[in-house]
Amino acid sequence: MADYRAMWEDLGMDLDTHDQLCAVLPDAFGDTYLTQGNRPDNMAFYDFVVSEIHGVRPAELIELQKAGGKVFGTFCVFVPDEVVIACGGAVTGLCGGSQFWVPEGEKVLPSGICPLIKASLGAHFGKTCPYFSVADIYVGETTCDGKKKAYEILGADKETYVMDVPQMKREKDIVAWADEIAAFARKVEEVTGNELTPENLAAAIRTVNEKRRALARVFEARKANPAPISGKDTLLMTQIAFFDDPVRCAEMANKLADELEERVARGEGAAPAGTKRILVTGTPLAIPNWKLHHIIETSSAVVVCEEMCTGTRYFENLVDEGADTLEGQFRALSERYMKNNCACFTPNPGRIADVVRMAKEYQVDGVIDANLKFCTLYDVEKPALADALAEEGIPCLGLETDYADNDAEQLRTRIGAFVEMLGA
Ligand code: SF4
Ligand code: SF4
Numbered sequence: 001m002a003d004y005r006a007m008w009e010d011l012g013m014d015l016d017t018h019d020q021l022c023a024v025l026p027d028a029f030g031d032t033y034l035t036q037g038n039r040p041d042n043m044a045f046y047d048f049v050v051s052e053i054h055g056v057r058p059a060e061l062i063e064l065q066k067a068g069g070k071v072f073g074t075f076c077v078f079v080p081d082e083v084v085i086a087c088g089g090a091v092t093g094l095c096g097g098s099q100f101w102v103p104e105g106e107k108v109l110p111s112g113i114c115p116l117i118k119a120s121l122g123a124h125f126g127k128t129c130p131y132f133s134v135a136d137i138y139v140g141e142t143t144c145d146g147k148k149k150a151y152e153i154l155g156a157d158k159e160t161y162v163m164d165v166p167q168m169k170r171e172k173d174i175v176a177w178a179d180e181i182a183a184f185a186r187k188v189e190e191v192t193g194n195e196l197t198p199e200n201l202a203a204a205i206r207t208v209n210e211k212r213r214a215l216a217r218v219f220e221a222r223k224a225n226p227a228p229i230s231g232k233d234t235l236l237m238t239q240i241a242f243f244d245d246p247v248r249c250a251e252m253a254n255k256l257a258d259e260l261e262e263r264v265a266r267g268e269g270a271a272p273a274g275t276k277r278i279l280v281t282g283t284p285l286a287i288p289n290w291k292l293h294h295i296i297e298t299s300s301a302v303v304v305c306e307e308m309c310t311g312t313r314y315f316e317n318l319v320d321e322g323a324d325t326l327e328g329q330f331r332a333l334s335e336r337y338m339k340n341n342c343a344c345f346t347p348n349p350g351r352i353a354d355v356v357r358m359a360k361e362y363q364v365d366g367v368i369d370a371n372l373k374f375c376t377l378y379d380v381e382k383p384a385l386a387d388a389l390a391e392e393g394i395p396c397l398g399l400e401t402d403y404a405d406n407d408a409e410q411l412r413t414r415i416g417a418f419v420e421m422l423g424a
Helices: 005-010 015-034 043-051 056-066 081-086 099-106 115-125 130-134 145-155 171-192 198-221 231-241 246-266 291-297 326-337 349-361 376-380 382-391 408-423
Strands: 071-074 090-093 137-141 160-163 276-282 301-307 366-372 396-401
Touching: 005 015, 005 056, 005 130, 015 043, 015 099, 015 231, 043 231, 043 246, 056 071, 056 090, 056 130, 071 130, 081 090, 081 171, 081 198, 090 130, 099 115, 115 145, 137 145, 145 160, 160 171, 171 326, 198 231, 198 246, 198 326, 231 246, 231 291, 231 301, 276 291, 276 349, 276 408, 291 301, 291 366, 291 396, 291 408, 301 349, 301 408, 349 366, 349 382, 366 376, 366 382, 366 408, 376 382, 382 396, 396 408
Parallel strands: 071 090, 071 137, 137 160, 276 301, 276 366, 366 396
Antiparallel strands: none
16 A cells, blocks of 8 residues: 555544554455455456555545545435535545444443444544544434434534434325435535535436446346356445445446456356355445355355345435426435335335345345344344245345454354255
């Protein structure tokens, strides 16, 4: 990695602790990713991004700030990037996916909180993530109790704007979310100093839709048997999409999709034909959480789909591009975002229907439904999902894990037995 120490120092980061993080990441990435065989050539871009993960993109965001732009840090796929992009701002995803940040988070949070929240607060308060440091403002949302309350703690240290996500999907909830997007738009105008217009919002809607289409092409290719790309590589592409520039993200995902489509035409797979195909669903897998995929894909199976926010929910459903007033565009945004089947909704039959549908579309042999420890929302949905899959004759393994490695062998044993059972 190039030398970014002066930049990190200017960002007020804790350089000594950050050095410890930088020291372990290359080995973790090398062991997990570079040991794979027959990777698509276009994964070279994503490998490069990881090698410079705390350098290149933060430097771009700082350049944007020097030109007067603002950076919005977000924690959930409900926050409409389109509004920020329309006003000349940049969005960066901030969910923490590493155990490295958890102990720092535990200093300000009770222990019975999911590791994603702990890691996110740990990255902020420990000053060891340039994306947290560079953000001008955080944007939270009321999706789960842990996050709601964590934003109060974050907000005491950096401005944090919280969007009120409805908990049901009635017409009045879609109206309420459109109103919430309108209120967020006023905040974005205030922070950026730029006016939101139907024209710049229409352009931003097209930009983000293009990104969604490109990511969808990569996933579409995974429906082929043999799968042309590993689950680990696709997960990396998705994780990077959360903080990359949206136009470049679409361009690189389209290049990857071109290559995958050629592989599919040749019948070439990342794993041998006959490898058991797994759909993973549950809580999001924030970068650099590759633990589950790595264990699955070193247990004679390949992950062909992620029904989760770091997966299909990030790109499924386009925003209708036909509206030409802000009011109409807020409604179109609301309709698209409210199709997300997060477990924060009650009831949430859409997620179960999605998993069953995708299990068929991606020709999977089994489903792994994994939630992070202390994530009540996804944990409670497990039995209903398992029952629905059983009715369709689709095997399902429910797991609970966190970011630490101490359950890795136990997970390997359970996943290995599950994959073996699929072959029986
Ligand atoms: S799982 Fe729910 S709370 Fe988490 S990112 Fe997705 S929509 Fe947001
Ligand atoms: S994993 Fe569950 S508990 Fe953690 S932030 Fe997401 S919804 Fe909340």
